[in-house]
Amino acid sequence: MVAIETDVNRPYVPADGATLTATVDVEPGTGSGNEARERHILLCLDTSGSMDGAKLDQAREGASWVFGLLEPDDYVGIVAFDSDAEVVMRPQRWGDTAREDAMHRVEQLGAGGGTDMYDGLDSARTALDSLGYRPETDDAVRRVLLLSDGKDNNHEPADFRDLARDIDGSGIRILSAGIGTDYDEETIRTLGTTARGEWTHLDSPGDIESFFGEAVEQAQSVVATEASLELDAAAGVEVGEVYRALPQAQEVDVNWAGNTATVPLPDLAEREGQRVVLKVHAPARESLGEHSLVDVTLTASGERASEPIVAEYTDDNAELAAHNEAVSLDHRQTVVRTELGKGNVAAAETEVEKMTRIHGEDTAVVEEAQRQTRLVSEGGRTERENATRIVDDSRIE
Amino acid sequence: MTAAPTRGDLVVGRYELGEVVGEGGFAKVFDAVDTETGEAVALKYPNYEGSQNDRDIVRTYFEKEAETLAAIRAAGGHPNVMSLREVTEDEDGTSVLVVELVDGYELDDAIRRTGPLDDIDEVRQIGIALCDAMSFLHENEIVYRDLKPDNVMITHRGGTVTPVLIDFNTATGFDTGAQATDQTTIVGPYKPREVAEADATEMRQGPWSDVYSVGKILLYLLKGTVPRKDGVDPRDFGAECDPYLAEIVEKATATDYEERYRNATAMKRVLEARDPSPPPSATVRYTQAGERYTIYPGDTIGRRYADGPRSSVVIEDEEEYISTVQVQFDTDADGEWFIRDRSLNGTYVQTGGGWQRVLSEAGRERLAESGEDATDAEGNVPPELYGLREGDLVALVHPSYGVTFEFSTA
Numbered sequence: 001m002v003a004i005e006t007d008v009n010r011p012y013v014p015a016d017g018a019t020l021t022a023t024v025d026v027e028p029g030t031g032s033g034n035e036a037r038e039r040h041i042l043l044c045l046d047t048s049g050s051m052d053g054a055k056l057d058q059a060r061e062g063a064s065w066v067f068g069l070l071e072p073d074d075y076v077g078i079v080a081f082d083s084d085a086e087v088v089m090r091p092q093r094w095g096d097t098a099r100e101d102a103m104h105r106v107e108q109l110g111a112g113g114g115t116d117m118y119d120g121l122d123s124a125r126t127a128l129d130s131l132g133y134r135p136e137t138d139d140a141v142r143r144v145l146l147l148s149d150g151k152d153n154n155h156e157p158a159d160f161r162d163l164a165r166d167i168d169g170s171g172i173r174i175l176s177a178g179i180g181t182d183y184d185e186e187t188i189r190t191l192g193t194t195a196r197g198e199w200t201h202l203d204s205p206g207d208i209e210s211f212f213g214e215a216v217e218q219a220q221s222v223v224a225t226e227a228s229l230e231l232d233a234a235a236g237v238e239v240g241e242v243y244r245a246l247p248q249a250q251e252v253d254v255n256w257a258g259n260t261a262t263v264p265l266p267d268l269a270e271r272e273g274q275r276v277v278l279k280v281h282a283p284a285r286e287s288l289g290e291h292s293l294v295d296v297t298l299t300a301s302g303e304r305a306s307e308p309i310v311a312e313y314t315d316d317n318a319e320l321a322a323h324n325e326a327v328s329l330d331h332r333q334t335v336v337r338t339e340l341g342k343g344n345v346a347a348a349e350t351e352v353e354k355m356t357r358i359h360g361e362d363t364a365v366v367e368e369a370q371r372q373t374r375l376v377s378e379g380g381r382t383e384r385e386n387a388t389r390i391v392d393d394s395r396i397e
Numbered sequence: 398m399t400a401a402p403t404r405g406d407l408v409v410g411r412y413e414l415g416e417v418v419g420e421g422g423f424a425k426v427f428d429a430v431d432t433e434t435g436e437a438v439a440l441k442y443p444n445y446e447g448s449q450n451d452r453d454i455v456r457t458y459f460e461k462e463a464e465t466l467a468a469i470r471a472a473g474g475h476p477n478v479m480s481l482r483e484v485t486e487d488e489d490g491t492s493v494l495v496v497e498l499v500d501g502y503e504l505d506d507a508i509r510r511t512g513p514l515d516d517i518d519e520v521r522q523i524g525i526a527l528c529d530a531m532s533f534l535h536e537n538e539i540v541y542r543d544l545k546p547d548n549v550m551i552t553h554r555g556g557t558v559t560p561v562l563i564d565f566n567t568a569t570g571f572d573t574g575a576q577a578t579d580q581t582t583i584v585g586p587y588k589p590r591e592v593a594e595a596d597a598t599e600m601r602q603g604p605w606s607d608v609y610s611v612g613k614i615l616l617y618l619l620k621g622t623v624p625r626k627d628g629v630d631p632r633d634f635g636a637e638c639d640p641y642l643a644e645i646v647e648k649a650t651a652t653d654y655e656e657r658y659r660n661a662t663a664m665k666r667v668l669e670a671r672d673p674s675p676p677p678s679a680t681v682r683y684t685q686a687g688e689r690y691t692i693y694p695g696d697t698i699g700r701r702y703a704d705g706p707r708s709s710v711v712i713e714d715e716e717e718y719i720s721t722v723q724v725q726f727d728t729d730a731d732g733e734w735f736i737r738d739r740s741l742n743g744t745y746v747q748t749g750g751g752w753q754r755v756l757s758e759a760g761r762e763r764l765a766e767s768g769e770d771a772t773d774a775e776g777n778v779p780p781e782l783y784g785l786r787e788g789d790l791v792a793l794v795h796p797s798y799g800v801t802f803e804f805s806t807a
Contacts, residue, residue, distance in 0.1 A: 069626055213624060217626070
């Protein structure tokens with residue numbers, strides 16, 4: 001069963017209103033009936049000239065690893081793109097596919113030509129949509145795993161945002177990986193963020209296999225697709241600065257319609273809690289007491305869970321002093337991490353200064369934000385990506 | 398505030414510290430020379446300064462490791478398990494473990510350096526050694542919770558590649574009380590479902606849980622990466638691998654424990670024989686409860702104990718006369734079945750007319766300590782091993798204790 005939990009930094013607000021920070025934690029629950037869900041995996045591989053050598057070799061190894069992970073009822077396809085896109089293997093049921101045939105197609109991949117990533121992704125979507133006639137596709141976990149080392153020759157990041165929206169709209173999540181130092185970071189970041197996947201930087205060809213492997217294993221642990229939070233704001237309440245904090249720090253495209261907004265979420269995977277952070281402006285009120293500011297409803301694979309974001313209006317100064325610092329820190333930290341992911345060190349530093357002023361420099365979260373900012377300012381693509389993920393080593397076995 | 402140990406220090410007037418060779422959340426390890434013997438050793442300090450963990454937690458884990466290593470030494474030690482020389486205190490009163498210096502690389506570093514192993518026989522030998530080490534620990538009532546590549550050192554001994562288990566700070570004996578460290582959210586691929594999801598599953602943990610971890614380590618040796626997936630055939634992941642080894646790995650990593658090898662001894666045998674088919678089984682019927690269990694060579698019967706090593710067949714025993722590993726079944730080179738007593742109170746076998754007591758050496762020593770003599774009226778010392786035939790009865794503790802099994806190979 002899915003569940004959500006909301007929290008605010010200031011549980012008490014004065015009668016003339018205040019701006020609060022809130023967190024919404026999404027607990028994915030466990031995967032009952034998960035076995036029935038199909039996975040549709042499409043590998044979308046850059047085979048432009050610069051991929052020649054170790055990168056393409058490792059992409060082949062990565063495909064081999066993916067084949068090992070697939071269950072008979074999973075579907076897998078491959079699209080390669082250089083100067084144009086080619087469907088190397090139409091999505092087909094793994095149980096009906098001979099491993100040797102699939103490997104043969106992968107072995108045949110050659111590198112040469114330019115980079116038409118746009119056509120590659122468009123073909124990947126079309127290929128996955130060819131399974132749309134099957135009713136099982138509605139519940140399937142559908143993924144494009146994109147690997148590229150270059151810039152698209154003819155398209156801008158904004159074009160990719162539109163394409164990713166389209167792809168996301170048809171129920172397909174993109175996990176995008178850029179390898180090396182020549183790919184366009186904004187494009188890779190936009191694809192993963194917009195199509196509710198993740199974006200990843202790969203330092204060396206040796207990282208390709210685990211990128212593919214982890215993406216497939218993550219897909220296999222999905223318990224609910226088409227997840228979103230619906231925010232229903234009470235009259236006068238304003239919501240802003242919405243970010244996904246977990247699994248990856250990302251800005252969210254919030255779609256408002258009147259007082260309600262939808263926050264799209266990545267698919268819910270077992271044991272992978274998600275967190276959304278936001279700012280809520282509580283308007284002035286004449287009557288004191290508890291008020292619901294925003295009704296939050298999680299929908300995922302037809303399941304629902306609700307919890308309001310509430311605040312109590314009071315004129316008691318002692319109560320008004322209550323401050324749940326962890327919630328404030330979560331939001332600021334997420335902003336810092338998101339900006340660092342884009343390489344905006346100056347913006348991150350501004351946020352860190354604010355954090356330091358309010359929470360003190362000895363706070364663990366502040367220290368960590370300072371450390372991440374320093375790493376990114378001195379580092380490169382690896383550090384920028386690392387900054388967007390909170391890894392708590394002590395919880396890894 | 399005490400001075401941090403540094404290179405060149407002479408610890409307890411005997412061990413001269415060298416370089417830091419390892420540092421983790423609980424311990425910091427130096428290589429050192431025993432100035433009395435000239436031997437290379439390793440000194441393990443609790444890592445209070447370099448760890449994010451609380452001082453008390455570091456101390457607890459450090460003490461746990463010292464206890465476990467002492468228990469291993471008391472049991473005679475094992476060539477694939479790091480051995481303890483002494484537990485001592487330095488001049489500041491800080492505890493120090495003096496252990497053998499295992500010269501080599503952690504398994505994951507080794508594979509990162511060399512790439513996956515091409516030599517199938519080397520993979521097989523490492524598997525056999527790990528199985529042997531896990532059997533040894535199990536028989537001595539020590540649970541190794543965390544078998545994974547970074548807890549195994551790879552070293553060269555006698556011309557062959559040998560794995561050695563290190564890091565016993567998460568291992569526990571059966572009497573150390575409950576652990577509060579299992580609140581993990583991210584579970585590595587080396588743990589079977591019944592361990593990773595212990596709260597959410599009714600599947601029993603047991604010797605087959607170690608079998609799973611060894612199976613995954615073999616895949617790691619062959620491929621250099623390991624998926625979380627169960628039932629993995631290395632060939633499906635592109636590994637070049639003899640069919641017998643591929644089948645052993647697939648069987649060892651099955652989701653359902655009943656499809657795995659039942660214990661590390663059984664897995665060791667199939668690796669030795671290069672034949673994935675499980676060894677011959679027998680059955681025992683718990684006569685008082687009416688339940689029948691299939692047993693394989695290496696299987697054990699023991700008392701259910703929440704935190705202890707899980708025997709293949711577990712018995713509720715509120716009086717606690719039955720040991721957590723009471724008795725082990727095995728076959729000899731001719732395939733004949735026998736039992737080996739592992740308990741403190743002994744086991745009886747009724748064969749033909751009379752009952753024969755079978756008692757482990759530890760059990761004999763304990764009786765001797767309390768002034769009793771296990772020697773019977775005819776002056777015979779109870780053996781540790783005893784052969785089994787069709788229809789023999791095996792009674793735990795005493796024939797009148799009420800826990801009796803009827804053995805059958807039919």
